[in-house]
Amino acid sequence: MSNFQEIVNLNVGGTKFATSWHTLTWVPDTFFTALLSGRIPTVRDETGAIFIDRDPNLFSLILNYLRTRDIDLNDVNLRALRHECDYFGITPLSRRLALCDEINHSSCGDVLFYGYLPPPLNVPIPGSNNGRNSATVSRKNSTASNAEGTVNRTHSRNSSLDLRTVGRIPSQDQLSRCGRGHSRAASLGNAEILKGLRSAEGNTWNENMKVQIIKAHHNWIAVAYSHFVIGYRLTDSCGWYVVFQSPVQDSPIERIALNAKSGSSATSSGNNNAGTDVMLGISSGPLVRLWAFSTHAEPVRRTLIGTFNLGVRVEHLLFVGPQLVALSGGGGGRSKAGVWHTSTQHWQTQDVPQLSAHDTAGSFLLLGTAAGTINYIDMQKFPLRMKDNDLLVTQLYKDPNQEPITAISVYLTPKTNLCGNWIEIAYGTRYGSVRVIVQHPETVGHGPQLFQTFTVHQSPVTKVSLSENYLISVCSEYNHVRSWRVTRFRGMISTQPGTTPKAAFTVLALEAPTAQAHNDAGPYGEQDEEQIFIQKVVPDTDTLYVRLASNGKRVCTIRSVDGSGVSCFVVAECEGALRPRRLLVCGHRSGAAQLWDLTAHIDRAARPPPAPPTDAPAPRAAPPGEGEESPVGDGGPSADELVRLLAACDLDAAPAAPTARPDPAPAAPAAPPLAPAPPTPRAPDRPA
Template identity: 40%
Template structure:
């Protein structure tokens, strides 16, 4: 292929797909990385041109119109077209985000979800197993795998999603004994970027902060926390599988809620030592954890950088998180 002919038309790329001509931009064709088009336009795939200099692709032009419109809008139009055939074309062109959405469409055709529109689907991941030097935990884990599906013990199934929460373009998912985090990337959909070690206790709460300020000079640092009965474990991680455990904190209370306000991790619960409530805060800047007894809490919410707590005594506590000191 004479690449000079491609660039001679400026920002436009001219294609002849199955005898029908299309014109679009290089940016439209190549925003999905490692696709057929990125390889084609970098000369990693050989091609031919028709008499007008259009790059010839011997595929179905009707299906390609759907492919091109998805690349332009990042949306799946409601075409009266064979979903399986379109999915095959998307697989041929390497348009992975479209393949993911069409896979969901195929599932909908076999389900009773009606016209509910799903954006995508994440398959069940590979979950961490207990350490090999802990035989008792290994036996328990094996029993869960073998007994839960057979006896319908869904609470003991380690593959059951217990909790899910999101922040910006990130989500954190809690299974029985681990926590996973995903980030959505425009070019390839949801990607797993963090998996915790095997956690011997059952996860009861989970929280994620995708934009931590003041903790470290690396702006890509994220945090995810998991709560058990009265204990919190907190990790930081990057855009890959590398991570570090920040610490383990004791609430001395049964944890009812776990969430971030800015760069501070907040937990609320019921005191184990006496009647009443308890609030715990970890500050990302000072790296300090503190917990305090309060009246029994009946509700909570956030308002910007403020924490709102409703008490059993009728009072409403309005706490400015930025004013909390060590």
């Protein structure tokens, strides 16, 4: 076929095309040049046309480009078209489409992007002496063995020298903390260089440097890798900067807890005359290590408070005030609780009824059990019984059907701080029930009283949240969410007009069971404000969906600025100079952490829609029994987004489906695991 004018007949996916040899071959080194030169074997149909098993609609766009060297991209799926261009090797068009995609996805992020914390340059190796023998850690060398690494490791949200206050010159201390001459672009450049240097180490380095866990408290975040933890602090003048690093651990870190106590002179403007004391706890297996970091002045002083043994694997690690609490809900009916008390410097463990849920309220730790009881520990009282080795675990309430309690949420009404006995508790059970119990002044002396029961779930309830305005529950069936609007009178939950259904939707998340604790969908947020879900659909993805917990409405979509997959995330409530900020902090497989400011978008999404014009027709009245809102269809990923995400997920490797709810429920049901496993994925019949 040497004649440029020779006609070539093609059958692309069942659609016939006729074009010239020259049209198909003017771009060199493509699929067509190889096909027409005989380097690729051809298959012909009954008419003799060359058969190509591709999408004819997309092929028609490519063929039109080869004919006219121009293309109309209106109503075209750019991702699919670019994939076809890559297949056929049409490099000029593929480059144009790639540029269009890059323009829409800047490495500087969008308006939500708040900061980038690059991975550490020097990777501590377990068993070495790096960071293990020194009790003094300086801000300038807390994550590096030389001064050179300091500049690249400390990072400012904006420029390195933040001069937003007119006429104000940063001090030398601020310059050293911010890292002179550093910017996010430089950090990304270092990361690219390191990729080439570490490629030979392959998966081992990637697993060690992947961010495993992120915890936040006040204006502090702790970023945990496999064997060490780095602590960052936020100030308005310098943004985020490194303050401390934990010693390198021989065993992989499984849980961490962070507690930051702000001093009276430590403000968000960066003036830390009194400083901020930080406590960091980590656990590996049954062992818990606790450090205190004194950040009043240079150098930062690190003190190992102690290494404690719970006796069983630690499944939850948290602070209740300044007290460190370790919990285990092991099988066989054996659970343990361990508490380190600040004032007495005493570690105490005790066997407790099998734990299946927990929550905190002030100085109280509430424990839900597989026997259907809610117990509590008062952290301020149990030191009085240290001689008896008793944590004073006290039963508060027992479920009327003795259903195992799998989720619990405590709401302290505004009067609680004055009289201490106005408390409301919502809890979910293994058999799908959601109950609300209350203890108001008129019920003091009789214990909490059952207020409401909802039986809308057919799978175990995994999450429940009771806030000022809403009651939200989540079950294990693809994270199916139900929400109700709560009516209050003088701060207390009321029956007039009562709790009304708000919405039903699904927060689909196909996360591996071992990673669920660090990829918790939520809900996140204080109980007196709008709460949100963070939806991570598949394990290895760079995209998160932020949704309102009350109705499932999508607030925004978060995409990694460097394309790396999200390995963990948390929502941090940070104090600012003007107003609090709600930040989404994402840990990535590249070892970096990325921050996104959700404050304005949440406020905008939660704002009620504008009132319709006075001459507009009245809206249709809801039928009897219908809630305020139907299931929200624009909240989670669209059908196209969901298919694209699921293409990278192995659905055959998902956990098994949960056991159906028995009917009737036995009097003494079997104990569930501490965290019910999600069902086997199938095509959801609710909006994702």
